[in-house]
Amino acid sequence: MxxxxxxxxxxxxxxxxxxxxxxxxxxxxxxxxxxxxxxxxxxxxxxxxxxxxxxxxxxxxxxxxxxxxxxxxxxxxxxxxxxxxxxxxxxxxxxxxxxxxxPHPPGRPEPVDLAAPLTALHAIIEFPTFLPRWSPVANARRRLARTLTLPAKELAATRIWSALQVGMPLDDLIAHLQARADDLERKLPATRWDLAPGVIHGDAHVGNLLADRLCDFDSLAIGPREWDLVPLAHGVTRFSDALALYEQFVAAYNYDLRTAQAWPLLREIRDLQLTTSVLDNLAGRPEVANTLARRLRTYLDGNASAAWARYR
The missing domain is CATH 3.30.200.20 (Phosphorylase Kinase; domain 1)
Known part of the structure; x- marks a missing residue:
């Protein structure tokens, strides 16, 4: 990479x-x-x-x-x-x-490889006080607010990027995404969860698996365990990941998130996360900026079936 x-x-x-x-x-x-x-x-x-x-x-x-x-x-x-x-x-x-x-074998792990470490993680019975409560929409909103307080040079570059590559003034883009964040957060309290809450990884995709071991613990939290299943289901819908490989994970973990009442909302939250996660840190990274711009254009157009590319 x-x-x-x-x-x-x-x-x-x-x-x-x-x-x-x-x-x-x-x-x-x-x-x-x-x-x-x-x-x-x-x-x-x-x-x-x-x-x-x-x-x-x-x-x-x-x-x-x-x-x-x-x-x-x-x-x-x-x-x-x-x-x-x-x-x-x-x-x-x-x-x-x-x-x-x-060290880990070459090639990308398969979704089924996440089943065992996630099962072990979700078996933790403690609710440690040092872990934050899951708050994915609040995190997105903080990144949006920070974007408008970037140093002058970075902010100017981000404004040019937004106008030229996203096709929208940066202030309008931020306002639009903030409105979506507010709408999603209003919907969360009424969500019905199938799985018991507990310790969650917070960003459980195969890129955060090394030789069958979990890595990248920046998003550890207490929250709905369904959230740890979102990246794999979302990968099928947004990144053209193979459905058959996802179904192997479902069989191993013994739960299919796509059947849950919460899935449509969780998918929207994941979309919002992946269109805001680096918005406040684009300066000097042209490949990341180009990839994010395409995500945002399709997201703002309401194109739920558009395939996105992962960052390199």
């Missing part, structure tokens, strides 16, 4: 990574950028560094560290933090967690 960055963004990430490396005592050597969507993920030898910045990132990283310990307590297959480093790492406004590199 590769990520295209402008030189300015690449230099800024390198500066943050070097601060984290020195603070954590990580070895010198080549750092390979594996991906950059919300976090920049680097491999350095046998370590993987997830790098972000800001107060929200620090709070999220602290929850991730505590959540990882909970998963290991319940023997949930998951990747491991580097136990020799005090975590999370905070230096200036940069925040990082450092993980043991987990």
């Amino acid at each position: 590769s990520t295209t960055l402008t030189a300015e963004v690449s230099d800024e990430l390198t500066r943050g990574l070097n601060l984290v490396r020195r603070h954590a005592g990580l070895p010198d050597g080549e750092a390979h950028l594996m991906r950059f969507t919300i976090n920049a993920v680097y491999r350095i030898g046998d370590s993987v560094v997830r790098l972000a910045r800001g107060e929200a990132a620090l709070r999220r990283a602290a929850t991730v560290v505590a959540g990882t310990a909970l998963l290991h307590q319940y023997h949930v297959p998951s990747i491991e933090l580097d136990s020799y480093i005090s975590q999370p790492i905070a230096v200036e406004d940069w925040v990082a967690t450092v993980w043991r590199y987990q």
Whole structure:
């Protein structure tokens, strides 16, 4: 996987990574950028560094560290933090967690591979107070608000991108998405859930599975377990994933979300998430910006069957 960055963004990430490396005592050597969507993920030898910045990132990283310990307590297959480093790492406004590199077979995992780790995760009986309550629409709304408070240079670039690639002034785009967020949140209290609430991964797609182990715990929360089944069902409808492979997961997990009363609403929430998740962080990432623009154009047109592309 590769990520295209402008030189300015690449230099800024390198500066943050070097601060984290020195603070954590990580070895010198080549750092390979594996991906950059919300976090920049680097491999350095046998370590993987997830790098972000800001107060929200620090709070999220602290929850991730505590959540990882909970998963290991319940023997949930998951990747491991580097136990020799005090975590999370905070230096200036940069925040990082450092993980043991987990080798995995080439190729994308299949949906059925998520069944066992999700079953183990959903068997956790605790409701730990350090985990936030599931609030997917609120998260989207915060990103929308932050977009309009970006530094002047980034905001100007985002306004140009919105006008040229999305076909709508940025303020109108934000207002439209905020209205959709408000509408979806109003519908949530009346939703009927089939599964008991509990600890959820929050973003359980096959891209967050490494050698049959869960990774990327930024969205750990207490909420409806149906939410962890949304990415796979949504992948069939939005990313042209194979229906037969999804049905193998259904047979292994023993529940088909598409039969649930909550599914239409959850699908809409997932659409909103995937059209807002990087809106406040597009600067210097042309491929991500192009992919998001197409998602937004079809979403705003009400085209529920348009196939989307995943970020690279």
